[in-house]
Amino acid sequence: MSCGFCADACCQHGVDVSIVELDRIIARAPEIAERIGRDASTWFVPAMTDDADFPGGAATRTTVVDGRCVFLQRDTRGCALHALSLETNDDYHLLKPMVSALFPVTFGDGALFCSDELTDGSLVCAGEGPTAYEMARAELAYYFGEDLVAELDSMRSAATPKTATD
Numbered sequence: 001m002s003c004g005f006c007a008d009a010c011c012q013h014g015v016d017v018s019i020v021e022l023d024r025i026i027a028r029a030p031e032i033a034e035r036i037g038r039d040a041s042t043w044f045v046p047a048m049t050d051d052a053d054f055p056g057g058a059a060t061r062t063t064v065v066d067g068r069c070v071f072l073q074r075d076t077r078g079c080a081l082h083a084l085s086l087e088t089n090d091d092y093h094l095l096k097p098m099v100s101a102l103f104p105v106t107f108g109d110g111a112l113f114c115s116d117e118l119t120d121g122s123l124v125c126a127g128e129g130p131t132a133y134e135m136a137r138a139e140l141a142y143y144f145g146e147d148l149v150a151e152l153d154s155m156r157s158a159a160t161p162k163t164a165t166d
Contacts, residue, residue, distance in 0.1 A: 013117075014069045016099045017044065019056035024095055025081065035080050036071060043070050053107055055098070062097075098143055105136035112140070 017025070022044065025032065029040040044060045051059050063070045071080045079100065085092035092101070099106060104118040114132050133140075133156060141149045 014062040014064045015097050015103075016054070016059045016061050017097045018054040019048065019058045019060075021055070021095075021097050022060060028084070028095065031084060032071075032080065035084060036073070038065070038070060051108075053110065093142055101139045102136050102143070104132045105140065 025043070026040060032043075033039055042063060042065075044062060046060075048058050048060050050057060068074075069079075072078075073080045073083060076083075079096060081096045082092045084090075085095045104115045105112055106115045107113070118132055133152060137149060137152075140152065
């Protein structure tokens with residue numbers, strides 16, 4: 001929530017939402033509707049897609065309003081779901097979609113990989129700075145466990161070129 005580099009350009013496409021996450025978001029509809037000024041009936045595309053990679057085995061997608069995810073705060077920056085969770089001392093993982101929290105890392109067909117926006121060069125903040133893995137490391141640990149992160153750390157170490165000072 002502290003990044004101000006790109007004016008939330010990562011939110012321009014909306015985000016995939018598992019059926020489990022959808023239910024948790026709808027359970028807090030009155031609070032969210034008040035915050036974003038839109039009725040819950042407008043938050044998600046109507047289609048639900050079966051997808052075994054998502055919790056609950058299915059997912060939908062948030063709608064895009066004026067070129068941004070419906071949950072992007074318009075009067076400030078950042079995700080309204082994340083901000084609401086912080087303000088109510090709730091773990092944002094319980095409300096914010098996993099795909100959003102992991103970005104720019106994503107998943108599909110049983111694998112983790114970089115999002116299309118990162119690989120096609122359209123992500124404004126790509127380039128210098130931390131790697132996609134470094135950006136998502138804590139979220140990967142939360143969702144997939146410390147054992148996976150330890151394995152990924154080992155892969156990163158093996159792939160990192162050694163310098164003369166190593």
